[in-house]
């Protein structure tokens with residue numbers, strides 16, 4: 001199942017990654033988010049192999065890098081992810097970033113994802129860092145019901161309402177990446193105040209706010225106590241007033257903006 005809280009794995013590699021995934025699985029995480037670009041699929045695969053969980057018990061998302069969007073390269077990339085993760089299939093494969101060169105038609109990439117799905121290499125596919133124009137183009141080609149999620153940066157300081165609203169209209173799940181603004185939520189006085197009220201910390205409040213907005217959140221952490229706080233955020237209930245207060249923190253403060261990014265909507 002595409003659980004609303006998943007484990008982010010960007011920037012964590014090697015033994016540390018294997019250890020973090022094992023700790024997360026012990027806590028109860030059943031959704032892991034990785035990417036070929038994170039160079040940690042093998043480390044995650046080790047933890048999965050060591051766990052007693054069957055492959056249908058842990059949801060795995062990986063992403064195809066933008067240099068591999070051509071039909072054959074995409075299928076090879078997915079096969080390589082499966083091998084490294086020691087799995088027969090991925091639950092979800094995402095186009096990590098749209099093709100910045102414009103050389104590979106989006107339709108070709110989507111057809112390759114459809115093919116991967118038909119062949120049983122992936123159960124679902126989706127996109128990441130897609131703006132409204134690209135999402136419309138993708139939905140027009142494969143049908144909006146084929147696109148499980150659009151994963152993009154979302155936290156209290158960047159709420160990305162234009163693209164989020166289109167996802168809602170299309171019935172496409174929003175996955176919020178960097179839900180803690182890389183830890184910056186810890187310094188926000190309002191989040192601290194609400195956290196005090198719930199006897200938790202601002203990271204948990206940011207996650208609870210996303211979940212209550214029906215977003216999927218994939219926070220990362222290298223510390224067991226943080227992994228637990230983040231996982232337990234799903235049991236918090238913020239009042240309508242607290243939700244509204246956090247809604248008002250939007251500052252359009254984008255953290256991830258590489259030179260190959262598409263033209264953002266907000």
Ligand SMILES: NC(=O)c1ccc[n+]([C@@H]2O[C@H](COP(=O)([O-])OP(=O)(O)OC[C@H]3O[C@@H](n4cnc5c(N)ncnc54)[C@H](OP(=O)(O)O)[C@@H]3O)[C@@H](O)[C@H]2O)c1
Pocket residue numbers: 007008009010011033034096128129151152176177178179180181182183184186201203204218219220221222223225226227229230256
């Ligand atoms: N699709 C894309 O292009 C894309 C881009 C970026 C990220 N992502 C995905 O989104 C995931 C999350 O983003 P991210 O890892 O960059 O940033 P993040 O989850 O927003 O923040 C991680 C930072 O927050 C700290 N933290 C975590 N839990 C905490 C807690 N309970 N209390 C205090 N501090 C806490 C961590 O430090 P400690 O380790 O000390 O806990 C770490 O420094 C990534 O791992 C990746 O899977 C996707």
